[in-house]
Amino acid sequence: MSNGFVYKRGKSKYYWIQYYRNGRRYRESSKSTKKMVAEKLLARRMGDIAQGKVPGIHFDKITFKQLADDFIRDYQINEKKSLKRAKQSIKHLTKFFEDYKVPEITTPKIxxxxxxxxxxxxxxxxxxxxxxxxxxxxxxxxxxxxxxVDRVPHIPMLKENNVRKGFFEHGEFEALYKVLPDYIKGISKFAYSYGWRFNEITGLTWSHVDREQGIVRLEVGETKNDDGRTIYLDEELKAVFDHQWEMIKKREIITPYVFPNKNGDGRIKDIRGSWYKACEVAGIGKRFFHDFRRTAVRNMVRAGISERVAMMVSGHKTRSIFDRYNITNNSDLKMASQKQAEYRKSLTATFSATVADFPTKKGLAKTG
Incomplete structure (x- = not known):
């Protein structure tokens, strides 16, 4: 072959091959003592080069760690909001694939x-x-x-049926609200009403708020799905925002956050300790702040707000995710059964009244 050949290298018992691509020389062991095996490998490499492909030896040198580093770098460059989760995923993957080369990452290994x-x-x-x-x-x-990477192997995905169905009944929320620390009450009432995410609420600054008009606005790029969002506060939430404003003025601590942390000097970061303690005192069992998101969606729909508007308020971009949160519970099912029974009764009553008013044959005969 004009651009490659098979040879023995020093005292090695294996045959080696040498070839060129774009002026660059490649050397590769066939890992075989049979010259025919080496010739076939060389033919395969030359065929790849003829098709414009990178020689396979290149991929044998790429490790999973290199792929993982490029993956995290891509998240950082594009400022993706799920960077923390991505790092956690890579951490677990690395424990298994750390020393693997690209060709070794196969479907069976996955x-x-x-x-x-x-x-x-x-x-x-x-x-x-x-x-x-x-x-x-x-x-x-x-x-x-x-x-x-020369090829991406088939990656089988698992069936998911582990969607949480937690939400608050109104009485449960009232019980929790009474025992929550003051600095958590505001964000909880906001989340219960509008279903915004924890980070969206705790990240609110007064620059997002028009107190006179009662408007809260997140600009494009400030939400998880990167869409902007505008809501109009009801009277109860206006009072909450007014209270926050007055508290900040009294403290005379300069902070841009609408709902500052316990010390009043920065953003709320982690409430889990105080939150779980309050849940226990309220006697409602272990709940999650994210349950407010499901609760708000369910309450808006059941209040007669159109699903499109409810999605705009809560910030759900896709219908599939919204449907996951518009949850039906046992009370809903019981109510549906009661409404069906009432409807059937109304049909029976209507039918009976119609029959009573309809003249019988005997009555028709007398009339005639």
Whole structure:
């Protein structure tokens, strides 16, 4: 072959091959003592080069760690809001794939990883997030020039049926609200009413608020889905914002946040300790702040607010996610049964009244 040949290297018992691509020399062991094996490998490499592909030896040198680093760098460059979750996924993937080269990341190995994580008691949803990170890392490698990945293997995803269904009945919220620390009460009432995410509420500054008009606005890029959002506060929430404004003025502490932390000098970061303690004192069991998001959606829909408007208020971009939160509980099912029974009774009553008013044959005969 004009651009490559097979040879023995020093005292090595294996045959080696040498070839060129774009003026660059490549040397590769066939890992075989048979010259025919080496010739076939050389033919395969030359065929790849003829098709404009990068020689396979290139991919043998790329490790999972390199792919993982490029994946995290992509998240950082694009300022993706889920960077923290992405790092957690990569951390778990690295424990298994750290020393793997690109050609070694195969579907059977990925299934092995899934099995390991299931044995550790990890939920299907969490494993799927990790598999999505793996797929994205491989795709980023495949999109590079020259590519770091020659092919992305099939990555099987697990069926998810672990959507939380927690939400607050109004009495439960009232019980919790009474025992919450003062600095958490405002964000809780806001979340209960409008279903905004924890970080969206705790990140609110007075520059987002028009107190005179009772408007709160997040600009494009400030939300999880990057869409802007505007809501009009009801009278109860206006009072909450007025109270926050007065409290900040009394403290004379300069802070831009509408709902500052316990010390009043910065943003609220973590409320879990105080939150879980309040849930226990209120006697409502373990709840999550995110349950407000489901509760607000359900309450808006049941209050007669159109689903489109409810999605705009809560910040749900896709219908599928919104549907997950518009949850039906046992009370809803019981109410539906009662309404059906009432409807059937009304039909029976209407039918009976119609029959009573309809003249019988005997009556018609007399009339005639």
């Amino acid at each position: 299934r092995e990883y899934i099995g390991m994580r299931l044995e550790e008691g990890v939920s299907n949803g969490t494993i799927n997030r990790e598999l999505s990170a793996l797929k994205r890392a491989l795709n980023i490698g495949a999109e590079q020039t020259p590519p770091a």
